[in-house]
């Protein structure tokens with residue numbers, strides 16, 4: 446049989462019908478522990494639900510299949526990032542971060558990992574020569590975010606891999622999703638997701654995932670997953686898995702709305718620096734009345750996060766990116782970030798137009 450297309454795989458990935466009753470969707474294994482047939486004997490590898498749970502295992506199989514590696518799921522995107530960084534990095538190692546990135550990733554490295562002897566530099570990764578110059582003998586890991594949050598810069602993953610000098614290349618694929626970009630196929634070693642965003646897709650769950658190629662690295666990530674214990678509950682895994690099955694349709698709809706909204710913004714008065722990477726629902730722009738516009742929209746809800754079916758608006762400097770305020774990754778105060786949902790494009794444009802017409806000067 447020919448290899449199945451992404452749309453077919455995303456609907457079925459990780460799911461096997463229940464062998465007991467034949468339910469098409471397997472039950473949610475809402476349990477903390479498992480009966481052992483004899484002391485120390487387990488059914489498969491299920492002994493205790495921090496270590497493994499069938500509902501989590503199904504999601505891990507699905508994400509591994511879609512990204513092309515072995516998946517491990519976590520209680521949040523930050524727990525996933527922490528697991529990969531601590532599975533791979535040791536005291537004395539050096540890490541390269543992008544110059545603009547999700548503020549929480551910067552905070553984890555700058556405020557936590559440096560206390561354990563990890564050093565870092567920040568580099569504009571759209572400049573591959575600058576990236577190559579920043580790689581040192583001690584560089585253990587290059588963290589890539591593409592598109593970046595919130596400036597939506599696109600980084601050439603294959604170019605980074607070619608200049609990595611043997612360092613592990615990890616890509617935060619939260620914004621692109623495996624529908625658009627599969628970093629492991631581009632030569633990266635690891636993919637990290639905030640499953641809270643497009644994978645779950647309905648703003649009703651917080652979760653994260655790490656997917657890697659190398660079986661040894663997978664084992665080390667698994668060890669941290671169990672040793673630290675930042676695991677997602679079965680219901681959260683079920684919700685992400687259910688959302689995942691429509692990922693391709695949602696990303697297509699987000700893309701149509703991202704295109705329509707960015708086209709409108711490019712022609713709007715006082716709007717500058719409109720950014721849309723050419724796919725997905727993330728759009729950013731600058732406007733002198735950024736904060737009052739963000740408070741004036743009605744369909745675009747004023748909230749942190751992104752990637753859900755409903756549209757959200759935020760001002761990164763005041764909301765999601767306060768932790769980078771005094772760093773090289775600081776964002777301008779007049780920047781607005783939109784997560785365009787899957788509502789009617791005309792209504793989203795009308796909402797923005799009305800907010801811009803009526804929002805008072807700050």
Ligand SMILES: Cc1ncc(COP(=O)(O)O)c(C=O)c1O
Nearest residue numbers: 521522523547594619639641652
């Ligand atoms: C690009 C990116 N990576 C990681 C995270 C962290 O994910 P979580 O909030 O699920 O911990 C976020 C959160 O906004 C994000 O935008």
